[in-house]
Each structure stands twice: as C-alpha cells, then as structure tokens.
Amino acid sequence: MQSSELELARQDLAADRHRLAEIDRVGDAWTLGPRRNERINRHLRAALADAGLASGRVLEVGARAHPRLDVFAATHWTYEVLDIEDGSCDVPVVVGDITDCGELASESYDVIVSVDVFEHINRPWLAAAEIARLLRPGGLSYTSTLFAWRYHPVPIDYWRFTPDCLDFLFSDLTRVDSGFDTTERRRDIRGRGRRDQVPVDALGGFRENWRVFHVGRKPWR
Numbered sequence: 772m773q774s775s776e777l778e779l780a781r782q783d784l785a786a787d788r789h790r791l792a793e794i795d796r797v798g799d800a801w802t803l804g805p806r807r808n809e810r811i812n813r814h815l816r817a818a819l820a821d822a823g824l825a826s827g828r829v830l831e832v833g834a835r836a837h838p839r840l841d842v843f844a845a846t847h848w849t850y851e852v853l854d855i856e857d858g859s860c861d862v863p864v865v866v867g868d869i870t871d872c873g874e875l876a877s878e879s880y881d882v883i884v885s886v887d888v889f890e891h892i893n894r895p896w897l898a899a900a901e902i903a904r905l906l907r908p909g910g911l912s913y914t915s916t917l918f919a920w921r922y923h924p925v926p927i928d929y930w931r932f933t934p935d936c937l938d939f940l941f942s943d944l945t946r947v948d949s950g951f952d953t954t955e956r957r958r959d960i961r962g963r964g965r966r967d968q969v970p971v972d973a974l975g976g977f978r979e980n981w982r983v984f985h986v987g988r989k990p991w992r
C-alpha cells in the first residue's frame with residue numbers, strides 16, 4: 772500500500788471510530804435526565820394535580836413490582852393491584868384479568884394506572900372498556916405502553932400502540948393528554964431483558980424505544 776493510501780485508510784478508521792463514539796453518546800443521552808419511572812411518576816403526579824385529585828381509591832393494573840406505590844403512599848390514597856399473575860409483591864394483589872373483571876364494582880375507583888401492560892393484554896379494547904367502567908365519574912386513567920420496544924414476552928407480548936390508537940381505545944373517556952416519550956429512543960438495550968429473544972449482532976439490536984401514553988378522564992354525568 773502507498774503511504775498516501777495508508778494515510779487515507781487511517782483517516783477512514785478514525786472517522787468510523789468518531790461516528791461510533793457519536794452513536795454511543797446519543798444512545799447514552801437518556802441517562803442524563805430523570806429515569807423512566809421517575810418521568811412516568813412525575814407526569815402522573817402532574818395529571819393528578821391538574822385533575823384536582825389528591826385522595827381516593829387507586830387501582831394499578833399489572834403491577835407486581837408496584838413502582839407507582841410512592842406516588843400513592845400517603846394515607847389518603849388506597850392503593851390496590853390487579854394482575855393476571857400473583858407475584859413477589861408486598862402489596863396484596865387481586866388476581867384477575869383486566870379484560871374481564873366483573874368481580875370489581877363499576878365506578879369504584881378514582882384513579883386507574885397501567886404501565887407496560889397494554890402490550891401484554893390479548894384484547895386491549897376490552898381492557899380500556901373495563902377501565903372506563905371501573906372509574907367513577909371525574910376519575911382519571913393513566914396508561915403508559917409501547918410504540919416501539921424489543922420483543923419481550925411477559926408472559927406474552929402481543930401489541931404495539933400509537934397515541935391515536937390509545938385515544939380510540941379510550942374513547943369513552945375525555946382525552947386529557949396523549950403522545951410519545953422518545954427519551955430512550957437510542958438507548959442500547961441489546962441483550963438486557965431477562966426474557967429477551969431479539970438476536971444481537973455487532974451492528975445493533977433494538978434501537979428504537981418509544982413509550983406512548985394516554986391520560987383520560989371519565990366524564991361527569
């Protein structure tokens with residue numbers, strides 16, 4: 772190889788390293804701000820404050836790990852969990868299916884929350900209808916699910932959503948807010964999930980992580 776060709780090859784290599792470092796920098800940018808649960812809890816607290824809701828009965832759906840508990844820790848909230856599977860949770864779990872939970876009384880909850888659950892529900896339209904039924908008039912629903920994320924069967928991974936889809940599913944409620952959270956869009960989650968079955972290679976893995984949320988309110992009659 773001529774020395775000038777060698778120099779060009781070195782420059783190409785340096786440019787590649789620079790590009791890869793840039794990609795890593797963008798991929799790590801999400802670590803600079805509040806973490807996921809913190810962002811969700813902050814958004815939920817703001818929605819509760821806007822709705823003037825500071826006490827009442829809360830149902831968190833699919834919350835074996837109950838990361839929302841600190842939002843509702845104060846004694847004027849009653850926090851309950853509904854999950855299709857019982858788990859290692861120090862909050863009592865009502866084992867039930869949100870798509871068909873006639874055992875829970877209509878209009879008996881002030882707030883219903885679900886985070887990372889709708890993508891695991893086989894018939895999410897029934898879940899949205901049940902949430903609308905369970906909320907008392909004026910009650911608030913907060914749903915966070917996924918538009919883009921790796922395949923993660925917990926126990927089964929069925930769906931991905933857009934804000935338009937959530938607006939449609941929750942059309943019995945008045946829409947307060949819906950949209951995307953792309954903070955972790957370039958987060959590198961290759962091989963991170965316990966049940967991750969996405970193939971990983973040197974160039975990538977799953978690199979589009981978009982959360983999608985919907986906040987709705989049951990109309991007063």
Ligand SMILES: C[S@@+](CC[C@H](N)C(=O)[O-])C[C@H]1O[C@@H](n2cnc3c(N)ncnc32)[C@H](O)[C@@H]1O
Pocket residue numbers: 832833834835836837838853854855856867868869870885886887888891892893925926
């Ligand atoms: C990925 S986990 C979500 C964990 C939790 N919400 C969090 O933020 O860490 C999904 C949960 O939804 C539950 N689930 C799935 N289908 C359900 C259904 N039809 N009714 C109630 N819970 C369901 C699963 O058992 C699981 O606990």
